[in-house]
Amino acid sequence: xxxxxxxxxxxxxxxxxxxxxxxxxxxxxxxxxxxxxxxxxxxxxxxxxxxxxxxxxxxxxxxxxxxxxxxxxxxxxxxxxxxxxxxxxxxxxxxxxxxxxxxxxxxxxxxxxxxxxxxxxxxxxxxxxxxxxxxxxxxxxxxxxxxxxxxxxxxxxxxxxxxxxxxxxxxxxxxxxxxxxxxxxxxx
Numbered sequence: 001x002x003x004x005x006x007x008x009x010x011x012x013x014x015x016x017x018x019x020x021x022x023x024x025x026x027x028x029x030x031x032x033x034x035x036x037x038x039x040x041x042x043x044x045x046x047x048x049x050x051x052x053x054x055x056x057x058x059x060x061x062x063x064x065x066x067x068x069x070x071x072x073x074x075x076x077x078x079x080x081x082x083x084x085x086x087x088x089x090x091x092x093x094x095x096x097x098x099x100x101x102x103x104x105x106x107x108x109x110x111x112x113x114x115x116x117x118x119x120x121x122x123x124x125x126x127x128x129x130x131x132x133x134x135x136x137x138x139x140x141x142x143x144x145x146x147x148x149x150x151x152x153x154x155x156x157x158x159x160x161x162x163x164x165x166x167x168x169x170x171x172x173x174x175x176x177x178x179x180x181x182x183x184x185x186x187x188x
Contacts, residue, residue, distance in 0.1 A: 006139040010176075014091045014120045015041050017175060017182045021118050022087060023048045031078075031085045031110065033103075034093030035059055035069060041091055042067050053080075078106045087116045094121040095148045104164050108187055117167065117185040124151045126179035152181055161185055 018041070022028055027050040032042050035054025039062075042052045046066050054069040055078075062069050072079070074097070088107045097103050107117050122130060127148075134145035152160075154172055161167050171184040 004134075004138060004140050004142075006133060007141055010140070011036075011040055011092075013176060014180070015044050017120060017173075018089060018091060018118050019045060019048075021116065021184055022089075025086050025116065028052075028086045029084070030087045030089065031055070031080065033074065033078075033088060033090045033107070034096070039067065039069050041089065042069070074103065076102060076106075078110050080110045082109055083112045083115075084110050085115060086112055087118060090117075090119040090121075092120055092122070094119055094152070095150055096144075098149060100150070100160055101163050104160060104167070108164050108167050111187040113187055115187045117187070119181075119183050119185070121152050121157070121181050121183070122148070123174060123179055123181055124153050126176075127151050129179060154181065157181060157183055 022030065022045050028048065029050050030052045032052060032054040035042055035056045037058040039054045039059055042054045045052065049066060052067045055072050055074065057071065057073045059069045059071055061071050088111055094100055111117060130140065130145050133140045134142040158169060161169055166187055167185050168188060169183060170186045173182045174180065175182055
């Protein structure tokens with residue numbers, strides 16, 4: 001699958017924000033929701049994890065010593081047992097979700113106590129720029145941007161997370177000139 005020019009660069013920046021959080025989790029068992037067709041994030045953290053599962057409707061299924069990918073469409077329920085993962089990531093995925101509160105509840109369910117939910121999601125300021133880059137210049141994926149349901153600011157992320165019992169935001173930063181959110185949420 002050929003990607004528009006800017007996609008790999010933006011992905012590398014997102015991955016760079018998240019890798020250090022994962023490195024800090026001893027013997028990490030991680031779920032990457034929306035791992036993408038090439039599961040780049042899971043591949044980049046393989047040396048730091050015990051085991052990783054990636055799910056996406058675009059990924060080709062594979063199974064190696066540490067990484068497994070599952071081709072599936074994200075729907076109402078994650079197909080994993082309660083308290084299965086030390087960390088769950090959603091990198092540039094939340095903006096595509098029709099029922100974000102429900103998915104966040106599912107993430108909480110599959111996280112172990114004290115587990116981390118790590119996400120990146122475009123901020124509201126990013127909308128016009130992303131649309132310009134996709135629709136006018138064609139250097140990011142038009143179909144992906146067209147599928148965005150919502151852009152988030154910190155207050156909206158706080159509201160979404162506070163709607164799900166047992167989760168709290170422990171870190172938030174804007175990056176890419178304030179266009180993107182990086183958020184670490186912990187299950188308690």
